[in-house]
Amino acid sequence: MSSYFQDIPPIRFAGAASEDPLSFRHYDADRLVLGRRMADHLRFAVCYWHSFCWTGLDPFGGGTFERPWFEGAAPMVLAERKAQAAFDFFERLGAPYYCFHDRDVAPEGATPRESHENFLRMVDVLGEHQQRTGMKLLWGTANLFSHRRFMSGAATNPDPRIFELAALQVRDALDATLRLGGENYVLWGGREGYETLLNTRVGQELDQFARFLHLVVEYKHRIGFTGTLLIEPKPREPSKHQYDFDTATVYGFLARHGLDKEIKVNIEANHATLSGHSFEHEIATAAALGILGSIDMNRGDPQLGWDTDQFPNNVPELALALYHILQAGGLGTGGLNFDAKVRRQSIDAADLFHGHIGGMDACARALLVAEKMITDGRLQAALAQRYAGWDSARGQAILGGQLTLADLADAVLQHNTDTAPVSGRQEYLENLVNRFCEP
Amino acid sequence: MSSYFQDIPPIRFAGAASEDPLSFRHYDADRLVLGRRMADHLRFAVCYWHSFCWTGLDPFGGGTFERPWFEGAAPMVLAERKAQAAFDFFERLGAPYYCFHDRDVAPEGATPRESHENFLRMVDVLGEHQQRTGMKLLWGTANLFSHRRFMSGAATNPDPRIFELAALQVRDALDATLRLGGENYVLWGGREGYETLLNTRVGQELDQFARFLHLVVEYKHRIGFTGTLLIEPKPREPSKHQYDFDTATVYGFLARHGLDKEIKVNIEANHATLSGHSFEHEIATAAALGILGSIDMNRGDPQLGWDTDQFPNNVPELALALYHILQAGGLGTGGLNFDAKVRRQSIDAADLFHGHIGGMDACARALLVAEKMITDGRLQAALAQRYAGWDSARGQAILGGQLTLADLADAVLQHNTDTAPVSGRQEYLENLVNRFCEP
Amino acid sequence: MSSYFQDIPPIRFAGAASEDPLSFRHYDADRLVLGRRMADHLRFAVCYWHSFCWTGLDPFGGGTFERPWFEGAAPMVLAERKAQAAFDFFERLGAPYYCFHDRDVAPEGATPRESHENFLRMVDVLGEHQQRTGMKLLWGTANLFSHRRFMSGAATNPDPRIFELAALQVRDALDATLRLGGENYVLWGGREGYETLLNTRVGQELDQFARFLHLVVEYKHRIGFTGTLLIEPKPREPSKHQYDFDTATVYGFLARHGLDKEIKVNIEANHATLSGHSFEHEIATAAALGILGSIDMNRGDPQLGWDTDQFPNNVPELALALYHILQAGGLGTGGLNFDAKVRRQSIDAADLFHGHIGGMDACARALLVAEKMITDGRLQAALAQRYAGWDSARGQAILGGQLTLADLADAVLQHNTDTAPVSGRQEYLENLVNRFCEP
Amino acid sequence: MSSYFQDIPPIRFAGAASEDPLSFRHYDADRLVLGRRMADHLRFAVCYWHSFCWTGLDPFGGGTFERPWFEGAAPMVLAERKAQAAFDFFERLGAPYYCFHDRDVAPEGATPRESHENFLRMVDVLGEHQQRTGMKLLWGTANLFSHRRFMSGAATNPDPRIFELAALQVRDALDATLRLGGENYVLWGGREGYETLLNTRVGQELDQFARFLHLVVEYKHRIGFTGTLLIEPKPREPSKHQYDFDTATVYGFLARHGLDKEIKVNIEANHATLSGHSFEHEIATAAALGILGSIDMNRGDPQLGWDTDQFPNNVPELALALYHILQAGGLGTGGLNFDAKVRRQSIDAADLFHGHIGGMDACARALLVAEKMITDGRLQAALAQRYAGWDSARGQAILGGQLTLADLADAVLQHNTDTAPVSGRQEYLENLVNRFCEP
Numbered sequence A, B, C, D: 001m002s003s004y005f006q007d008i009p010p011i012r013f014a015g016a017a018s019e020d021p022l023s024f025r026h027y028d029a030d031r032l033v034l035g036r037r038m039a040d041h042l043r044f045a046v047c048y049w050h051s052f053c054w055t056g057l058d059p060f061g062g063g064t065f066e067r068p069w070f071e072g073a074a075p076m077v078l079a080e081r082k083a084q085a086a087f088d089f090f091e092r093l094g095a096p097y098y099c100f101h102d103r104d105v106a107p108e109g110a111t112p113r114e115s116h117e118n119f120l121r122m123v124d125v126l127g128e129h130q131q132r133t134g135m136k137l138l139w140g141t142a143n144l145f146s147h148r149r150f151m152s153g154a155a156t157n158p159d160p161r162i163f164e165l166a167a168l169q170v171r172d173a174l175d176a177t178l179r180l181g182g183e184n185y186v187l188w189g190g191r192e193g194y195e196t197l198l199n200t201r202v203g204q205e206l207d208q209f210a211r212f213l214h215l216v217v218e219y220k221h222r223i224g225f226t227g228t229l230l231i232e233p234k235p236r237e238p239s240k241h242q243y244d245f246d247t248a249t250v251y252g253f254l255a256r257h258g259l260d261k262e263i264k265v266n267i268e269a270n271h272a273t274l275s276g277h278s279f280e281h282e283i284a285t286a287a288a289l290g291i292l293g294s295i296d297m298n299r300g301d302p303q304l305g306w307d308t309d310q311f312p313n314n315v316p317e318l319a320l321a322l323y324h325i326l327q328a329g330g331l332g333t334g335g336l337n338f339d340a341k342v343r344r345q346s347i348d349a350a351d352l353f354h355g356h357i358g359g360m361d362a363c364a365r366a367l368l369v370a371e372k373m374i375t376d377g378r379l380q381a382a383l384a385q386r387y388a389g390w391d392s393a394r395g396q397a398i399l400g401g402q403l404t405l406a407d408l409a410d411a412v413l414q415h416n417t418d419t420a421p422v423s424g425r426q427e428y429l430e431n432l433v434n435r436f437c438e439p
Helices: A038-042 A048-053 A075-093 A112-133 A160-179 A202-223 A247-256 A269-274 A279-289 A315-327 A349-376 A378-386 A393-399 A405-415 A426-437 B038-042 B048-053 B075-093 B112-133 B160-179 B202-223 B247-256 B269-274 B279-289 B315-327 B349-376 B378-386 B393-399 B405-415 B426-436 C038-042 C048-053 C075-093 C112-133 C160-179 C202-223 C247-256 C269-274 C279-289 C315-327 C349-376 C378-386 C393-399 C405-415 C426-437 D038-042 D048-053 D075-093 D112-133 D160-179 D202-223 D247-256 D269-274 D279-289 D315-327 D349-376 D378-386 D393-399 D405-415 D426-437
Strands: A044-047 A097-101 A136-141 A184-187 A228-231 A263-268 A292-297 A336-338 B044-047 B097-101 B136-141 B184-187 B228-231 B263-268 B292-297 B336-338 C044-047 C097-101 C136-141 C184-187 C228-231 C263-268 C292-297 C336-338 D044-047 D097-101 D136-141 D184-187 D228-231 D263-268 D292-297 D336-338
Touching (some): A044 A048, A044 A349, A160 B393, A160 B405, A247 A263, A263 A269, A263 A279, A269 A279, A292 A315, A315 A349, A315 A426, A378 A426, A393 B202, B048 B075, B075 B112, B075 B349, B136 B160, B160 B202, B228 B292, B315 B426, B349 B378, C044 C048, C048 C097, C112 C160, C160 D405, C184 C202, C202 C228, C202 D279, C202 D393, C247 C279, C269 C279, C349 C426, C405 D112, C405 D202, D038 D349, D044 D048, D112 D160, D136 D160, D184 D292, D228 D292, D247 D263, D247 D279, D263 D269, D292 D315, D315 D349, D315 D426, D349 D378, D378 D426
Parallel strands (some): A136 A184, A184 A228, B136 B184, B228 B263, D097 D136, D228 D263
């Protein structure tokens, strides 16, 4: 059988001067950046769902993509064709990782057992493809939001029988992730939230959710899965409100339920902006709270109020994100998963490549900018100078709790002098960043 | 000296048929609602800053209000005239509480000590007015955001000397709140955040903030202040990002620093909507997390991206907010503070009354709606039915942690049956609420 | 064959005291309001697409509704079952009008001709149902956005062959609307816009769109269709930008192309808010520009950035909208079409009724409020007083163009007096409106 | 008297390798780009208001800047000091143009005549500075929004006496612009809108506004001012709604009142984004409608709902804006006015330079990117290919109006073939743009 991607050559690094749109101009896997291979910093993953499952459907129109694995055979046969096409794509692109939901790779069956068996069979198929190609699994996950049974949530469903059905899917997806050598496991709760408070007990649902996570943590340890558990924050969509609103909210939930040492966050750029934050804010917050796990790399549209999941392409913005990741010591077991899809009008096989190539090259350039930001040292020096007062004996005594409010208040009255503010130098610092964005 | 409000009669409850715009048509302080006086449910407060300090200035124009206490005398004389006018207003309106920042009531002096002394003197004046009129203080607070010294934050300032200056103000404001019988003390951190991450150490600033709060908690207990400490969440404005983004974020911060039993939240309607939440969401979340403290009652404009602080007037929306407050057992030491201002074009003395009367009547009507929602019982019955499965032995066993993920997964495979979803009945429930909004 | 709605009795007006959720408590079709029947003011229509075609699918999940006309037979058989169910619903509900897209009522065929013939056949079926039931058609329209051929627009497609395919659909839909006695014809251009300017010639596409509308206008007159042509503004979704952004934009486009006497607007509440306007703003603007045509009645969610198409339920907000409609002299051939859908979790047959009943009752109450706003007269009197200066000889001379800029400037210098501003009285006016919202 | 900016050397082009933050690294005035000097493409202007009048005040705090011309002398003396400082800044920076409001340069007096005379005197002073330094005036304007008399609008005020007071200011500002050789005159209507429809007659106010503009047009011609009249769109802030919402709205207003040949638009980046559009959308729309006039160059913050007026710094975004300007044939008499301010914490004299240098360098780099986009030709070729069908005889016949709707519909039925859609190639085109963003 001929490949859907047969006209696409393997994508190679060809240097910045390349005029071949099907080459990398910046992503040079083996290039050393701050002492590590570019590939090891970026750990790119391709996602199964957007590139191989989505038909181009949107709320106002049907599918536009006509992939040969969408119809024309029995569901399991199509699932195998899809896997064949996906790994063919992965190999030609040359990204080292991929990610999937259980239902992306295997069809829902007529009964829970049939779904379970479909999935087990496809995990075998994926394992063979991994062996053959050397592709690795960045993370696995379970789709607990598409089927109508989950319309009112999975772990937070008002009906415990739905909670149990979700438990089966997560158990199987964790088993599969372990078996396929996955390095993380992600939970995204698109329906773990509410449409209206009128039919919702928030406190009860949060308790259910915490219980579910405790079950997952316990199971992970029992089976010896050493990867990282990740929650992916998103404020809304599909639900009116999702409990995992943003990084700070997830942290509070984890801390309340004693889970903050067990679970980290998978931050998505477009989810960050939908929650009213910049992408780098979410990264810096997760780093400060010790729960930075992995990244869903994409971009939103600043004029649109929903998750557009576009490929990232703004290098100055990406550089700030990567700077904060590098400052935090990198992503550990995490990576950059392109939770991104080509536009609905980009119906050609080549478009899938253009999207990923553009994203990988933009991230590679941004990594090089971030490297300069760090090696140059001026940004860090400006911060050190700005906070220098806290390094003084007095500053340390305050932070260390050796002085009371009354001590401080009385001291001010005694000295009776004001303190002049100092420029924040924002424009200077922004210019410096822009300077690093240049070649 | 004649009163600025001399043409305004004391505002009385005159019944729903009243055509006098300077009367209450619904706010009947002594009417019993669910067994308590309306006044004791609502605990209305008037804020000093919007009604007596704001000149009508906005970012594109100067003051429009020409109050006699704005200019024409020495600052302390004007402060006394302002206090006179404020209590005159309070008395005519008949709301039982007020709230203030230190700098609302006393002018900044040339030195820290002069500011301190100005404030102490004015606290005496306020005390006398309280005694004379019977007005009570719902809460006090310190303004740590208007003076240029706080341009980069107060507790989170990069310079510890600013932290110390803030400590003096908070110490004095806590002392004053205690002395004036205040029932709560509020911290709003308008500048506790950042303009750009490029000049900000988020982790360090959060630690500073936690230290500051620990100092405040310790001092509160030391002086015997038994009121509630409250943080007021707001996502942004004036800062690009504020650390107290919303209720869930504040909870996570408090939990991380062992402060979640000491500090609650003061939820503002307009801050809720700016953070991407409904007002009732923030209330329900705070209730679920056990940190519901008090309310800044106002409304925003759904088309505007800043804090418009308008008087509340949409009864169906207010009813949902009050329903969640009643469900949570009320506000305890908290109340409904009108953090609301008349529009910049509403320059007449009477406009200040129309704003407050409209707000109080709208809240009174909403309280009566919420009472019906509760006494009718159908809303709660629908919830009980929806979650009934969790009351079963199986549901309780799951929630109680007696079953593992594997237990649940295996049970599903064994029974091998799916569970059909049940209607969420949102439209029916919304119609029911609307039914209660009618007379 | 038993009816899907067999358990639902015909919905009757039962008065405000009714506790039957399947009755109208306020919508009393024959009640006179300002001298006209309530039904003749409101002219309610039910839309075909949301209630009978939508499966509950959203971008993150499949269908949740399991209607008997969704599958299990040939497409044309299902189309007939759907029509049967729709008219059954219409009859039980008692709204006088309905609306449809061509593809709602008849399936796309394998060729343009087959689609054309399917549609003609179903128009016969609809005609028979109309005859049998007395239902009337408020407006017809063509779906030029769901099929993949329209992914880059219909009239504004870069390929003129798509423009021609669109012409066929609109011709047929106009013919059908005429034949079924439709009172208006609507054009909504969900794909008439762009995803990226990089592949778009804005000027060219606007010219294509204008040409298309001229063809439609010419055809309308040729066939003797005397109903109103309407454009429905929406700023975005599905497109990143839609040319019919809002009422003012549509007006400018119509004026530029000489179409402003031929085409009016169909204003949707949720589209108004997505474009950054209040619903009443769009109505007042259309009225001021002379292009107010009809209303798509629904509501959005202020926290969500997409078209949620919920049933309207906030009476104070609806009252302002209806007030502006009444002030503009009503909607003429237009009406209130519920472009609204029950939530995805509202899967029962009864939920469709609760949605519509709640919407109709809320509009009925709002109409009664608007009636009071008008008959009371105080709102209009306040406006007359506010603008009285423009009625003076001087005001009229200025407006009439009898004075130049220099005349006015010189006069000011000569008199050399300033003018004091006057209170806008917003809070007083808002309280007045709230007063009318009460019984 | 020593200069406030005495420590700042004149800013020179020093090349991309310069590490001097007080030099241009890209803005090389005489470098040829597409055959014109860089300076002649960009025509940079510095605005008077943000850099010399704003004190750092925001809605939550007082001034932070302590400029020597803010206090300590009589208003007219301070105005002269301010002018001295401004021109000192202009000279050191080396931008060729500046812009001002009447009230920026001269203080409001006690009477209209005194204000008028203050302004005339300061226009003399500005003229002398221009002569001395060679600085040119890009545009003048009148401030009709800051004084309390304009709180309810200027041209759209309910009181015609305010309209007359506005006429004086505009007459004087037009005279001054002519006298100072200004190349454009701008009208920004921050208060020409409403706070609530309850106290507003939209139709009447739009008629007033049109009358005002007709007076201005007539006066412009009478005095022989050959510069361009410009309206600056903004959707809201300070008003709840402003009539000049966006470019398309302004076009419709101008067309309705026969002003579309007399007035163009001054597009501000941050106003574009506040209105729900991208900056390049507004430029492309104005170009398509023939009303592209000038640019207020700045950037907003995507997380903030108000006008932050930051200096532009994102080169890829600016490149798209400049590409559309170049495609439209440039700005004619317009230019790039930095309607931008340093952050409130940027209190040093040097910060004013960093802001402008960063903005000028970013625009210069973006211009070079746009040049590459044009000279490369691939972007335009892709467009030509995409729309090629419209160049065919059939396409031209459709556009030319030679075929009716029925002709097109019948032809489709006769051929009875569908048309397959073609990829929009968005990712490929975006990658191409990113390729041009590199050195």
